[in-house]
Amino acid sequence: MVPxxxxxxxxxxxxxxxxxxxxxxxxxGTVGLIRFPDIYTRLHALTKADNVGLGFVVSxxxxxxxxxxxxxxxxxxxxxxxxxxxASCHLIARSAMQKNIQPWTR
Amino acid sequence: xxxxxxxxxxxxxxxxSVWFILTGVDTTSWMVGVPAVLIxxxxxxxxxxxxxxxxxxxxxxxxxxxxxxxxxxxGIDVMRRALSFRQLLDPGLxxxxxxxxxGSARILFANTISLLPGTLSAELHGNSVTIHTxxxxxxxxxxxxxxxxxxxxxxxxxxxxxNNS
Numbered sequence: 001m002v003p004x005x006x007x008x009x010x011x012x013x014x015x016x017x018x019x020x021x022x023x024x025x026x027x028x029g030t031v032g033l034i035r036f037p038d039i040y041t042r043l044h045a046l047t048k049a050d051n052v053g054l055g056f057v058v059s060x061x062x063x064x065x066x067x068x069x070x071x072x073x074x075x076x077x078x079x080x081x082x083x084x085x086x087a088s089c090h091l092i093a094r095s096a097m098q099k100n101i102q103p104w105t106r
Numbered sequence: 107x108x109x110x111x112x113x114x115x116x117x118x119x120x121x122x123s124v125w126f127i128l129t130g131v132d133t134t135s136w137m138v139g140v141p142a143v144l145i146x147x148x149x150x151x152x153x154x155x156x157x158x159x160x161x162x163x164x165x166x167x168x169x170x171x172x173x174x175x176x177x178x179x180x181g182i183d184v185m186r187r188a189l190s191f192r193q194l195l196d197p198g199l200x201x202x203x204x205x206x207x208x209g210s211a212r213i214l215f216a217n218t219i220s221l222l223p224g225t226l227s228a229e230l231h232g233n234s235v236t237i238h239t240x241x242x243x244x245x246x247x248x249x250x251x252x253x254x255x256x257x258x259x260x261x262x263x264x265x266x267x268x269n270n271s
Contacts, residue, residue: 024185028184032184038197040197044184048220051177053181055177086220089220093228096228097228104195105196105197106196
């Protein structure tokens with residue numbers, strides 16, 4: 001009984017660690033959204049940083065759940081968010097291009 | 107026709123698995139699930155007709171670590187530029203002509219470009235992709251070519267096909 005509990009503890013704490021690792025990505029995605037100069041660079045900040053952040057949070061929660069069903073559900077959610085965010089990112093960038101919005105250059 | 111039926115059953119199997127993962131072992135959920143799976147399979151065949159390319163399982167297993175590593179790099183890259191005190195951006199537009207055939211291969215290509223470090227697909231016209239980059243100093247060409255070859259391996263697109271188009 002005791003080793004099993006210890007094992008669960010290790011999984012639980014590694015999960016917490018992964019979730020904490022994910023948070024700075026969300027933070028920098030939002031900082032980028034505020035600090036970056038134009039629509040295109042802001043899209044970079046949102047899609048990339050948030051996807052990685054969500055990836056860490058999802059893997060952390062999967063480790064904590066201790067269940068394959070929940071793990072599969074979390075991974076599916078991450079995959080759907082990846083597809084939705086990259087597709088909407090492309091659509092926003094395309095509509096900005098069609099409106100002739102020039103990218104910011106140094 | 108046999109091939110078509112096989113594709114239809116593959117899609118039913120795929121959407122059933124998605125439904126099963128979302129709802130778990132609750133059998134009454136299949137009252138909604140069965141029609142939803144059938145409609146989704148039919149719609150997906152209409153919107154994305156079966157292509158001549160088959161997905162290679164070995165390609166999938168090589169693509170996943172590549173994809174995870176690249177998106178992690180992309181996230182760290184954005185983090186560095188967003189949080190740095192100095193201005194680290196040197197954005198610009200680049201055009202890239204892909205050998206990938208029209209359809210799911212090209213769409214997967216355009217979508218994953220946005221998750222590579224510092225690149226974002228802004229427009230897709232035929233076989234030409236307009237890419238916005240955060241930093242013109244990044245090895246954009248190498249990254250994108252790597253992605254292109256991974257997708258070609260994933261869809262079993264043969265080298266002769268690459269040279270023809």
